[in-house]
Amino acid sequence: MTPKAEDVIVLSPDEFPRYWYNILPDLPESLPPPQNPPTGGDRIAELQQIMIPECLRMEFSDNRWIPIPDELREVYIRIGRPRPLMRCRRLERYLKTPAKLYVKREDMGSPTGSHKINTALAQAFFAAKAGFEGLVTETGAGQWGSALAYATALFDLRCVIFWVRFAYNWKPGRRIFMQLYRGEVHASPSPITEVGRKLLEKDPNHPGSLSIAISEGLEYARVHDEFRYALGSVLNHVLLHQTIIGLETLLQCEKAGIQPDIMISSLGGGSNFGGFVLPAIGEVLKGKRQCEFLAAQSLAAPNLVKGEYRYDYADAAGTTPLLKMYTLGHDTEMPVIRAEGLRYHAAAPIISYLRYKGIVRAVAYAIDEKEVFEAARILAQTEGITPAPESAYSAKAAIDEALRCRESGEEKVILFSISGHGFLDLDAYAEKLFKEELRR
Template structure:
């Protein structure tokens, strides 16, 4: 019988998190305060995060002990299995071995609890009684709700109204774990009340929900805010995924040629990848791939990622987007990179060429996800589908090159609460819309009036 799962015993769970900052060939630039442009100081963060997490945020120590109380909670579902995807390999018909870390087995169904549990614990020992946060579709909100409940902390989640209405199950998960989940804009904060007064039907936005969560904890000594992505300490907590995977692969005498994760905020990708990035820094041959959506090309097109503000500038380049990707001009570096929500560590690793970013459009990711579900059974979260699309591409390349490859990727969460997304895909509502000829003609005419370089 073929071995499908590689398991670690409870007492083999990693006892320390890995901080890649200790091994970076060049140090990361300090995070800047968006208001002052000066490096962020611990006191800037102290109003929103507990000092013990701020210390982790700033730490350059290579290894940081995982507290026993955190390990006890993580052991409810960790170590997560490393599984071999034999069935998926078969349908890809390519000389690849595919291994994946199944992070969908956590109670909340994703990798998010790895940091939620740690953050709830550090808030608890700092004396915090209530944590507020924002959430979009609810993956983070539900993970934090569960973690706060584990440590007896109150939890308030401001969930963007449009998601609140569309994702009742994640809201119910939060409520089941004892959290208060409010549709944002809400009547709880001044920000929310002001927006509702202007527009009672406001669908909300992530920006509004963040503002509400911050306002909710401001000037309250025993309340803090929590964030489930982007920050260094979040990435740190997620490295338990890669550290486990490293041990599991060692157990079976295998080492990956390619490590893949999906990168939205970057934490699940970094969580799997960083221990292997460490090997790469020390000379080991391994490709590390961050898969992101083409609609949010933070890494793949970072230097050219013009945003809304550029419309007001004299550059005509943005106008080219009106005509679709065929018309995007040759890369031209903008004055400064704008990284929209990606973990700075991941951006830095891309800049150092230790990580290769790749972008996939929504239809190819769902196509890959459906193929996966039909082969391996587990229905992936839509974000996870980006990593699977990268696996598919890597398998195709291996076939073309006639080269055997071992692929490791992070199966970051299940999609059982995201079936509406699958419905949108399967019913053809998600399309890569192409402009009719007359619209292209009209857009060309409009572009012709823009300033020329």
């Protein structure tokens, strides 16, 4: 059971996808479209003024395959794509499971630490081509802000980032990373927007949330014509850009001669989960494959597990069009967790629809995150992978599934994705795993 060379399934740069996969035309029915709020205002038309035109076209495209421009493909290859798929024999042995565990490594080689770079590069590329001066965004964990700062620097754009305040305070290393790549970082709620000022009046130490940071970013984009808004999750075009993860994975499965029985990843808004599973779901929908899909969430924001499937806003202030999603309510307060990237009130419309149809399942783990960080420790000590706090949820769900196989004796092929590394999250590890030792 020692690791073997053939357990590392790599692809050559030539094999990196030439197209993104758009699942919209393969869904059994049209995805419920965005709607304007009943209170008035044409929010859908307003998107033309705040979003990157090419991304907006992709958002509603009917084309199954959307070409990745050659220039952008080269950048993806420069940042280390395709990324490996690896068999986890040491973890299998540790768990005494007959299941076969494979991990897709978005953490490995990512210059910013996670899968977020996959859409950041695409959005910065199209914004630069269209001649905009900069991009503005929100960030929760800081992974998306880091990715967008990096991508905008590469394409000579400016970058303004509203970062959920308590995560901003936790992660000075990520802040410096964003600044190194010329990102202008504001703790959110911030005094530079109307939305932020109102919240700070009520509570000068407001911890913030992803949906508040989105409201601030949108407000900034509305008053700065030369800027466009870039979103790091939820929207169709973001999931589309992330499908390079799943397309690589399917090719790697084919090379290794394996058929996944279940694919697992963490889910906040749904971008890494969607990117990982949508190409396989497309094949399931065409009857070409059988596979289960499991999203791992936190009970702090169990949008797929406990949310309602209905129209809701994507931001806290309610300034976006309404999207049909599993939602906890856009103004719901959610407890602070270390996996800040999972603390979002709703799941992407595409993933929500697939959950509604029973194609995607979800599980949510306790708010104290002890079991999740324990899974991260096991993954680190068996496979030498240090997951980001968000990615540790994926590891936890994969370990649980492998343990179920130990009970049932099933030799399932379990594929899970590690969306990012935790090198800049070691204080979270300290708090969750070593607090007692540190006190001594």
